[in-house]
Amino acid sequence: xxxxxxxxxxxxxxxxxxxxxxxxxxxxxxxxxxxxxxxxxxxxxxxxxxxxxxxxxxxxxxxxxxxxxxxxxxxxxxxxxxxxxxxxxxxxxxxxxxxxxxxxxxxxxxxxxxxxxxxxxxxxxxxxxxxxxxxxxxxxxxxxxxxxxxxxxxxxxxxxxxxxxxxxxxxxxxxxxxxxxxxxxxxxxxxxxxxxxxxxxxxxxxxxxxxxxxxxxxxxxxxxxxxxxxxxxxxxxxxxxxxxxxxxxxxxxxxxxxxxxxxxxxxxxxxxxxxxxxxxxxxxxxxxxxxxxxxxxxxxxxxxxxxxxxxxxxxxxxxxxxxxxxxxxxxxxxxxxxxxxxxxxxxxxxxxxxxxxxxxxxxxxxxxxxxxxxxxxxxxxxxxxxxxxxxxxxxxxxxxxxxxxxxxxxxxxxxxxxx
Amino acid sequence: xxxxxxxxxxxxxxxxxxxxxxxxxxxxxxxxxxxxxxxxxxxxxxxxxxxxxxxxxxxxxxxxxxxxxxxxxxxxxxxxxxxxxxxxxxxxxxxxxxxxxxxxxxxxxxxxxxxxxxxxxxxxxxxxxxxxxxxxxxxxxxxxxxxxxxxxxxxxxxxxxxxxxxxxxxxxxx
Ligand code: FES
Numbered sequence: 001x002x003x004x005x006x007x008x009x010x011x012x013x014x015x016x017x018x019x020x021x022x023x024x025x026x027x028x029x030x031x032x033x034x035x036x037x038x039x040x041x042x043x044x045x046x047x048x049x050x051x052x053x054x055x056x057x058x059x060x061x062x063x064x065x066x067x068x069x070x071x072x073x074x075x076x077x078x079x080x081x082x083x084x085x086x087x088x089x090x091x092x093x094x095x096x097x098x099x100x101x102x103x104x105x106x107x108x109x110x111x112x113x114x115x116x117x118x119x120x121x122x123x124x125x126x127x128x129x130x131x132x133x134x135x136x137x138x139x140x141x142x143x144x145x146x147x148x149x150x151x152x153x154x155x156x157x158x159x160x161x162x163x164x165x166x167x168x169x170x171x172x173x174x175x176x177x178x179x180x181x182x183x184x185x186x187x188x189x190x191x192x193x194x195x196x197x198x199x200x201x202x203x204x205x206x207x208x209x210x211x212x213x214x215x216x217x218x219x220x221x222x223x224x225x226x227x228x229x230x231x232x233x234x235x236x237x238x239x240x241x242x243x244x245x246x247x248x249x250x251x252x253x254x255x256x257x258x259x260x261x262x263x264x265x266x267x268x269x270x271x272x273x274x275x276x277x278x279x280x281x282x283x284x285x286x287x288x289x290x291x292x293x294x295x296x297x298x299x300x301x302x303x304x305x306x307x308x309x310x311x312x313x314x315x316x317x318x319x320x321x322x323x324x325x326x327x328x329x330x331x332x333x334x335x336x337x338x339x340x341x342x343x344x345x346x347x348x349x350x351x352x353x354x355x356x357x358x359x360x361x362x363x364x365x366x367x368x369x370x371x372x373x374x375x376x377x378x379x380x381x382x383x384x385x386x387x388x389x390x391x392x393x394x395x396x397x398x399x400x401x402x403x404x405x406x407x408x409x410x411x412x413x414x415x416x417x418x419x
Numbered sequence: 420x421x422x423x424x425x426x427x428x429x430x431x432x433x434x435x436x437x438x439x440x441x442x443x444x445x446x447x448x449x450x451x452x453x454x455x456x457x458x459x460x461x462x463x464x465x466x467x468x469x470x471x472x473x474x475x476x477x478x479x480x481x482x483x484x485x486x487x488x489x490x491x492x493x494x495x496x497x498x499x500x501x502x503x504x505x506x507x508x509x510x511x512x513x514x515x516x517x518x519x520x521x522x523x524x525x526x527x528x529x530x531x532x533x534x535x536x537x538x539x540x541x542x543x544x545x546x547x548x549x550x551x552x553x554x555x556x557x558x559x560x561x562x563x564x565x566x567x568x569x570x571x572x573x574x575x576x577x578x579x580x581x582x583x584x585x586x587x588x589x590x591x592x593x
Contacts, residue, residue, distance in 0.1 A: 147544065151557060154543035169461075173470050174494040175543075183464065269490055269497045269537075271544040273556050289558055294541055294574050351559055 021207055026224035027231050028213035034108070035211065036238035037101035042199065043239060044094045049192055051087040059139065061185035063178035066141035067265040085254040091133055092257045093246050095280035098126065106311070107333055109322030110212035116312040118209065121202040123309045125195060130281070130305070132191045135184040137278060138176070142262030147275050149176045149184070155288075158298040175268055216321020217396060274350055283340045286347030287366065290359040300363070307370050314370060317377035318397050319384060325393070328380035329373075336369045475593030477585075480532070488548055490537060493592045497537035497545050498580055499553070499566070500590075503530070507564045516567030519575045523565045526579060534590065535566035535577040546577075553577075 008014050058077050060069040073080035102122070105111050111119035138149040153170050157163040172179030213219060249256065257279065261272045277285050287304045291297035315329075323330035339362050346359040389397075476493040478500060483489050488501040503511070508530045511523040527533055537545050539555040546553035552563040560571030567576040582592040 147557075151542040151544065154541075157543075169465050172464055173466055175496050175538075177470070177495050179467065179470060268495055269492065269545060271547070271556055273547075275544070275557055289572075292572050294572060297572065 023226060023228040025207070025227040026210065026221070027227045028211055028219050029223055029225045029230075030213050030215060030219075031211065031231070031234075032214050033234075033238060034100075034104040034214070036235060037097050037104065039235045040238060040242055041094065041097045041101060043242075044090055044097055045192065045195065045199070048087060048090045048094060051083050051090060052189070052192070054083050055087055056189065059185075061139070061182045063141065063181050063266075066139060066181060070140045082250070085250050088258060089246065089249045089254060091136065092249070092279070093242075094129065095133070097242075098129065099280070102126075102308070103337065106336075107323045107330075108212060108214060109216050109315070109320075109329075111311045112315065112320075112322075113312065114209045115205075115212060117205045118202060119312065120309055121198055121205060123306070125198050125202065126308075127305070128191055128195050128198065132188060132195070133278065133280070135188040135191075138181060138184045139188065140262060141181065141266045142259075143264045143266055143270075143272050144259045144262040144275065146176060146266030146268070147271055148277055149180065151275065152277075153180075155298050155301075158295040160295075177268075214324065216324060276348055279344070279348070282345075282347035283343035283366075284347075286343040286359055287363050289347070289351055290356075290363040300367075304366060307367075310370070314373045315377050316374060317381050318401075319381055319389075320393070320396060320400070326380055326384075328376050328383070332369055332373065332376060335365070339365045339369065475591055477589065477591050480588040480590065485531070491592070493536075493580060498592055499533070499535050499537040499577075501533040501535075501564065503533055503564060511563065511565040514563065514565075514567075516563060516565065516576060517569040519568055521565075521567060521576055526565050526567075526576070528582075528584065532590075533565060534580065534582055534592070536580050537577070539573055540568065540575045540577065541571070541573040 005015065009016075055073065058069065058073045058080060060066060070084070073084050075081075077083075105119065105122070134148075134152060138145045153167055153176065156166045156170060159166055168174060170180075171177065172183060210218075210224075259276065261275075264272075276282070284301050284304055288297045288301040291300045317326065317329070319326055323333050342358065342362045343366065346355050346362060349355050351359070473494055476491060476498070478489075478491045478498075480500065480502075483500065483502045485502050485504045486507070488499055490497045490499055492498070508523075512530075515522065526535075537553075539546050539557065539560055541555065541558055541560050544555050544557035546555040546560070546562060549561075552561060552569070553566070554561055555571065555573065558572050560573035561569040562573075562577055563569055565576075566579075568574075580592050582590050584590050
């Protein structure tokens with residue numbers, strides 16, 4: 001074994017790579033369990049890819065056969081039910097883990113300098129994930145699958161001038177049909193591998209800026225500990241807890257996240273009375289519905305997803321770290337979380353009565369939170385200063401400012417030299 | 420900066436502008452090539468000929484009583500055929516619809532027969548028949564007996580398919 005490894009090492013930096021990026025990789029000692037979700041998301045992706053490949057061996061992407069082939073998987077294929085339920089529950093688990101991962105990033109301010117690129121690659125990953133989930137949802141070819149795809153592809157009709165042609169191009173037909181199903185299947189199989197590639201970028205960025213930590217302050221070298229065995233153990237422990245919860249849903253509540261309506265084969269001439277998207281799209285769907293205009297709704301929904309990318313610009317507070325030391329920001333964080341939950345509830349219900357108004361209000365609040373953040377951050381800074389910052393914090397801010405100023409001076413000098 | 424770097428920054432060719440020109444030309448040709456090569460792939464995603472050949476549908480009008488409607492499939496889309504009662508015709512001629520005003524006479528060929536594409540102009544759900552028109556279950560748009568939007572998020576009236584009467588009780592859509 002040793003000989004083989006040293007043979008490889010002479011040709012490829014295996015040992016040194018594993019040492020640098022894995023076993024001896026310096027990790028802040030104070031990471032809480034909120035830092036478990038990144039690696040967990042990676043595990044869920046692997047589960048999805050493995051179960052997905054095996055499902056694809058039995059699935060038929062053909063409008064006439066798709067629905068029956070899913071039932072064939074459920075009834076005839078050995079352990080087909082298990083593989084399918086793992087895949088359908090896995091989609092839910094993936095979004096749950098990612099939403100928690102994002103909540104942690106927002107709460108602890110991990111999106112702030114120097115981790116903006118991590119946040120933005122994460123945003124791209126979220127979009128890719130949403131696209132994959134949406135296309136995968138069409139494949140069982142049930143009523144919800146069909147009408148979900150019909151409604152979402154229709155959103156592109158809001159694009160000025162090109163709208164109608166764009167919809168037909170996306171569907172390959174005048175309505176969602178066989179052509180749509182086969183292309184969604186092809187792309188549903190492809191995108192996860194693109195996700196893999198973007199995760200690599202996400203990880204390279206991570207290993208260059210290193211993990212953030214609950215204090216929100218970059219730790220000194222002596223406060224880091226090697227990743228192995230401390231965090232391999234911790235991640236494994238987290239994984240075990242995750243698997244317990246995941247297995248509960250796979251074995252005892254597999255249909256909790258599948259609409260009953262989706263066990264009726266797709267019927268292009270009959271829309272179900274009440275159509276709802278999957279739970280992870282509900283808040284965005286509620287925003288779409290709350291704007292009484294097609295184009296406006298589509299724009300609002302798009303912005304509601306993309307707006308996270310602007311966090312590093314919106315939050316310009318000099319107080320380091322996240323919500324821990326920032327009472328105003330913390331309050332805003334909780335308001336936002338509750339607002340998203342309310343939107344999710346509104347999105348799940350038919351748009352009737354007082355719920356419509358709650359939808360309006362919650363939508364306004366959703367964007368309001370982002371709009372108020374820059375001012376709130378400034379106010380908060382002044383308020384905290386007035387109350388008196390701890391001297392260490394003040395020193396930290398000053399040193400950051402100094403570094404920034406030095407970088408500026410250096411850049412200006414370089415510019416002048418070039419001239 | 421070290422001397423090494425400096426020597427790198429010195430132009431390696433006598434006439435750097437010619438190098439720039441070559442780079443630009445290469446970039447432009449490559450770009451144009453990629454755009455041209457991607458066209459067949461983009462185009463392949465448009466409806467294929469067999470899909471396009473579903474373009475016309477024949478529908479018989481027999482057996483529809485006044486006030487009743489029937490749904491037929493055209494290009495995979497539902498088309499509503501409504502035989503209107505005299506009352507309904509009167510009401511519809513009198514009104515201009517809602518947020519997308521249009522005269523009833525512009526939307527029909529024969530007053531008793533209203534023929535519209537049964538896809539909500541909001542996001543493409545199939546509205547269901549209600550007592551005085553159609554109601555879309557998805558986000559609550561309402562249409563009258565001329566297929567005109569009355570309220571809700573739908574931006575425009577139900578679309579009119581091209582159709583003609585080939586006989587008293589038969590139409591060809593498309
Ligand atoms: S699709 Fe009919 S109201 Fe939205």
